[in-house]
Amino acid sequence: MIEETLLKVDTFDGIGYQPVVDYENWRVAILRFHPELLPENITHMQRHDETDEVFVLLEGQCILLIGEGKVKVDCIHSVDMQPFLIYNVKRGCWHSHTLSNDARVLIVENRETNDFNSPKSKLSQQQCNFIINETRSLWGES
Numbered sequence: 001m002i003e004e005t006l007l008k009v010d011t012f013d014g015i016g017y018q019p020v021v022d023y024e025n026w027r028v029a030i031l032r033f034h035p036e037l038l039p040e041n042i043t044h045m046q047r048h049d050e051t052d053e054v055f056v057l058l059e060g061q062c063i064l065l066i067g068e069g070k071v072k073v074d075c076i077h078s079v080d081m082q083p084f085l086i087y088n089v090k091r092g093c094w095h096s097h098t099l100s101n102d103a104r105v106l107i108v109e110n111r112e113t114n115d116f117n118s119p120k121s122k123l124s125q126q127q128c129n130f131i132i133n134e135t136r137s138l139w140g141e142s
Contacts, residue, residue: 067094
C-alpha cells in the first residue's frame, strides 16, 4: 500500500461542487448534477475577476453558458461540451452551466476563487428563457 504522503486517490459521488485537491495556489474539484443547475433554476451568471477557470467533461452532458458584457450579461452563448476537451473560461468572462443527472465535470481553478472575487449578474427573464430553450434544443428535450 502506498502512503498518502506519496499518493492520494480521491473521487466525489455526491451532488454539486466538491474540491478534491487543494494545493498551494490551485484547486481541483468535481462538479456533479445539482437541482440549482437545472436550466429553469439558473437566474445568475458569475465571473472570476482574478483567474481563468478550466472545465473538462468526464461523463454525462454539460452545457457551458458564456456571457458577454462588462458590467452585466448582455448576450449568452451556449457550448455543448464534449468529453475530455479542455474548456478554459477566461478571467472576467460571465459563465454558468447546466448538467445532466449523470454528469461529472473536472474543474481546475485558482485556490483563491471565491465569492469575494467572483461577482454575479442577475439574468433577465428573456435570458433565463434562452437558457431553457437552448438546453431543450441541444439535448433534444421537449
